[in-house]
Amino acid sequence: MQFMLLFSRQGKLRLQKWYVPLSDKERKKISRDLVQTILARKPKMCSFLEWRDLKIVYKRYASLYFCCAVEDQDNELITLEIIHRYVELLDKYFGSVCELDIIFNFEKAYFILDEFLLGGEAQETSKKNVLKAIEQADLLQEKTIFHLQSVLEKNVICP
Amino acid sequence: MPAPIRLRELIRTIRTARTQAEEREMIQKECAAIRSSFREEDNTYRCRNVAKLLYMHMLGYPAHFGQLECLKLIASQKFTDKRIGYLGAMLLLDERQDVHLLMTNCIKNDLNHSTQYVQGLALCTLGCMGSSEMCRDLAGEVEKLLKTSNSYLRKKAALCAVHVIRKVPELMEMFLPATKNLLSEKNHGVLHTSVVLLTEMCERSPDMLAHFRKLVPQLVRILKNLIMSGYSPEHDVSGISDPFLQVRILRLLRILGKSDDDSSEAMNDILAQVATNTETSKNVGNAILYETVLTIMDIKSESGLRVLAINILGRFLLNNDKNIRYVALTSLLKTVQTDHNAVQRHRSTIVDCLKDLDVSIKRRAMELSFALVNGNNIRGMMKELLYFLDSCDPEFKADCASGVFLAAEKYAPSKRWHIDTIMRVLTTAGSYVRDDSVPNLIQLITNSVEMHAYTVQRLYKALLDDISQQPLVQVASWCIGEYGDLLVSGQCEEEEPIQVTEDEVLDVLEGLLVSNLSTPVTRGYSLTAIMKLSTRFSSVNRIKKVVSIYGSSIDVELQQRAVEYNALFKKYDHMRPALLERMPIMEKTATNGPTEIVQTNGETEPSVVEPKHPPPVTQPANQANDLLDLLGGNDVVPVIQTTLPTKPASAGGELLDLLGDLSLSGGPTPAPAPSVPTSQPSFLLDGLSSQPLFNDIAAAGIPPMIAYNKNGLKIDFTFERANPNPNIAVITIHASNTTEADMTDFVFQAAVPKTFQLQLLSPSSNVVPALNQGTVTQVIRVLNPQKQQLRMRIKLTYTHKGSPVQDLAEVNNFPPQSWQ
Secondary structure: OOEEEEEEOOOOEEEEEEOOOOOHHHHHHHHHHHHHHHHOOOOOOOOEEEEOOEEEEEEEEOOEEEEEEEOOOOOHHHHHHHHHHHHHHHHHHHOOOOHHHHHHOHHHHHHHHHHHEEOOEEOOOOHHHHHHHHHHHHHHHHHHHHHHHHHHOOOOOOO | OOOOOOHHHHHHHHHOOOOHHHHHHHHHHHHHHHHHHHHOOOHHHHHHHHHHHHHHHHHOOOOHHHHHHHHHHHHOOOHHHHHHHHHHHHHHOOOOOHHHHHHHHHHHHHHOOOOHHHHHHHHHHHHHHOOHHHHHHHHHHHHHHHOOOOHHHHHHHHHHHHHHHHHOHHHHHHHOHHHOOHHHOOOHHHHHHHHHHHHHHHHHOHHHHHHHHHHHHHHHHHHHHHHHOOOOOOOEEOOEEOHHHHHHHHHHHHHHHOOOHHHHHHHHHHHHHHHHHOOOOOHHHHHHHHHHHHHHHHOOOOHHHHHHHHHHHHHHHOOOOHHHHHHHHHHHHHHOOOOHHHHHOOHHHHHHHHHOOOHHHHHHHHHHHHHHOOOOOHHHHHHHHHHHHHHOOHHHHHHHHHHHHHHHHHHOOOHHHHHHHHHHHHHHHHHHOOOOHHHHHHHHHHHOHHHHHHHHHHHHHHHHHOOOOHHHHHHHHHHHHHHHHHHHOOOOOOOOOOOOOHHHHHHHHHHHHHOOOOOHHHHHHHHHHHHHHHHOOOOHHHHHHHHHHHHHOOOHHHHHHHHHHHHHHHOOOOOHHHHOOOOOOOOOOOOOOOOOOOOOOOOOOOOOOOOOOOOOOHHHHHHHHHHHHHHOOOOOOOOOOOOOOOHHHHHHHHHHOOOHHHOOEOOOOOOOOOOHHHHHHHHHHHHHHHOOOOOOOOHHHOOOEEEEEEOOEEEEEEEEEOOOOOOEEEEEEEEEEOOOOOEEEEEEEEEEOOOOEEEEOOOOOOOEOOOOOOOEEEEEEEEOOOOOOOOEEEEEEEEEOOEEEEEEEEEOOOOHHHOO
16 A cells, blocks of 8 residues: 545545655645545545556545555455455444544544554454554553653543 | 643644634644744653644644654653654654654664564554665564564564565565564464565565465465354454455465466465355455456466356456446456457446446446457447447547547458448547547548548538538548549449539538638648649639638648649649649558558558568659659659648658657658648759759769667668669668677667658568677668758667667768768
């Protein structure tokens, strides 16, 4: 996979994960153009398209579009499954995930993605294991924050 | 200073902004606060501030001043800090900035951290954005982690290794030992990532590929277990056990089995099993089937298996899910060349996909349909394709039209059908037809001699209906110009001849000239057509009038033509009939091939270069030369064309252009540039005055020259004068090869400036043997009527030691005697 973008129906980016080295400017341009292209597509159209020299796989879940750019040899149908798996992970973690969860907890969305994919490929095919790892990492974070909190404030906060 | 606001608070606040300006203001304020906080080196809140910065960055605001802060966070001991720090690094830093190198040491330390989650962060970051320098420095650490028994880290290390290999391919060897027992892991995460790593290595190195072939049995076993094992809740997706792993294994098997009989044999059974047992009701199952089909088609599978694969694709085509149909069409397109007959069986389903609503599916169905057209199904297929052409979106029309022309050329069952098909395309999609189709069509029409009357009649009728589609108008006016006499004499056999008078025809053509819809090119066509009719019609005065009007046209091209035609009426009227004679049948030349003219009259396959074919074009040249002999003088144009050059002819010349961007004319007939009419009169005048009837310079007097000498390939030119025409230089090229390897597929091409004409005869062979053991010779004839300095650009292509070589060179050092 070359990159994954999550964006709303108004074209606002909610998450962008890049697995290829590109400058900020290039990334902005690609995002903008691709988002426009996908938003212009009708609902009945298929989930795959060729755009520039990339294969794009996208799927809409409620108000969010999940869009991946994959290489020529990649299997588009399994990419749809990858997207679906990520949505399932988010759903399990946040409990019936909606766009707002991802807006307000974007860093967690990234952490979950980074436990599922690495360098553009799936690193763990078991849903349970991904969620377990995130849980443990969160606990580790809580431990250090709790220590911090006892110095600063009463309530547990996120960064 | 009060504590910086929390991330969620900031997000909430920014979202309340009602306008872009309001949002920008809030962001600027917060950025200022964050900047000062950074300046104060506030460790406590750095994490919070960077997180806020990342949010603002996602909204599109600049955040580069946070880059160093990310590095500080990474270096911190707190897990929270590291988490945000690494995230920030992945989002804000890119490998083009040197700043990222400062991460290297931190990552190195973290790769050896006591907490696996910290190690995980480091591996993830390195595997996502590590530059080649970082990869070089840290490859050793990654390799170490690849051998660990901790599966959490092992799987991450495997993917990190993939990234390292992609960045620094030379380091691939170093990971080889660690791959030894990767596949004996039980953990699916490790298995999956290991298969990815093995795939990467096999794709990059044939040695690795050979080395890993021995893993085929093990892979087959793992796949078998996945299929046969019962329900495993951990990896189940809609009843299928770990589809991600299955797909990756199938892909690796594909690479291992390609071009290897034994491996392919070993996987036959499992592939058949997967193909038949996989549940197809959900996307997951189809994803696996898709990968299986790709694998079956790529390896050396037995024919039964291949048929099974194509049938799966056929079933996909009938699936309700358009994604599946799309994927099926893509795969069929890949296999149509190799398994043509099997794909033909699904032709009707594919043709139905032309009516699909989805653009991508339609495009693929169109490409596939063209690939499936053959002599047997041409009539039926063409009906469908023409229907598609009528109703498809504009973006398809050009490609579809070109495809229809190509298919019609190859498989037309009869000339009449061919012409009808062309007419249909021109009338329905006329404005989308590619520009280069016009000369092709004209050439086709000229060749169908018995259909001339029918063609011109149909085109005329089409013009009466609609003059907006330029390609149609251009072809029609050219034909009317050529065959107008057939039109008015009502000679049509194929259909009811129409009654048309000369004046009506001229009305139509003049109408084109004045219409706003006509492009300048079209106007040129119609003016020339009108001119040609002066020898076919009797209303010459009307034509003379039209032509003289355009002598003062603002359009330079039209003006030039009109002036020349006027001159033809006035001074050279005795030549007019000869010049405006019917066009001879034009030979078709391969547009990409060498400038050899191969006779393909009537046969419409793109010409294959046959070594011993003498170009027939020398006939007109000989006639011209004979005329010279008879008359003993130069008052007849010895140039090889006998008709007035018209725009389509020169467009045909562009077809013959070798090195198109140089706009040098490459071929003799039928394409002298339109400027030749002006040169004719001057040449005639020159000829009358200077009369060098025979060239006194003996052939032996012209010294040979070295035209090209590079990379071991040497090309010499030797000269002789063509008697009796002193303006034709005959150059023989001798190509020799001083390297130790033969140069095969040797092709010599040459192009000359517009004022020359060039004719290239067949080469003696296309292999230049090594070590000067032989030469390839080829004859070039250059006509140089204006006695200009001879210049030539040559293009050489050949295969040397397995790789293709191509070179362009200018040859400017021609001895003066060769062109004077």
